[in-house]
Amino acid sequence: MKNIIAISFLIATVSSFSTAAEKYDTTAFRTATKLCTSCHGTAFYQAKQIDDDDWEFYFDTPGKLEKIHKNDPKGLKAINSSLFKKRKKRLLKFFIANSKYSGAVNGCDANFCGTNH
Numbered sequence: 001m002k003n004i005i006a007i008s009f010l011i012a013t014v015s016s017f018s019t020a021a022e023k024y025d026t027t028a029f030r031t032a033t034k035l036c037t038s039c040h041g042t043a044f045y046q047a048k049q050i051d052d053d054d055w056e057f058y059f060d061t062p063g064k065l066e067k068i069h070k071n072d073p074k075g076l077k078a079i080n081s082s083l084f085k086k087r088k089k090r091l092l093k094f095f096i097a098n099s100k101y102s103g104a105v106n107g108c109d110a111n112f113c114g115t116n117h
């Protein structure tokens with residue numbers, strides 16, 4: 001009996017750790033911070049500007065992001081970078097998960113501490 005209690009406690013503890021760790025994709029967050037934050041604000045702030053459909057539209061329409069940033073050499077450089085190309089899918093997922101109507105509210109951690117820009 002004691003073992004069962006100990007095991008269920010262990011399972012509860014471990015699963016709460018794993019959900020906490022999966023709140024958001026920190027790699028995508030850091031990539032956006034590196035490539036986009038200088039113009040768009042923190043990655044969470046950037047994500048909130050538009051809704052999920054718009055994120056899909058901008059990311060999945062060929063040449064769209066390039067066109068939007070064509071008068072902005074630094075922006076174009078970010079969009080054309082190999083880092084962006086490598087992480088594009090992850091960034092899209094991250095932006096959608098934190099988009100306008102997602103309801104995502106992010107607390108304080110090592111990457112981000114509640115301020116929006």
Ligand code: HEC
Nearest residue numbers: 035036038039040049050058068069072074075078079084
């Ligand atoms: C050098 C500045 C700069 C950087 C860096 C930059 N952008 Fe932008 N971005 C802009 C500007 C300026 C606009 C608005 C263009 C307009 O409205 O015509 C814009 C518009 C956008 C839009 C259209 C929706 C909106 O919010 O207006 C998206 C999506 C976008 N950027 C994504 C990104 C992503 C993703 C990155 C990083 C990989 C990035 N941008 C990096 C300057 C930048």
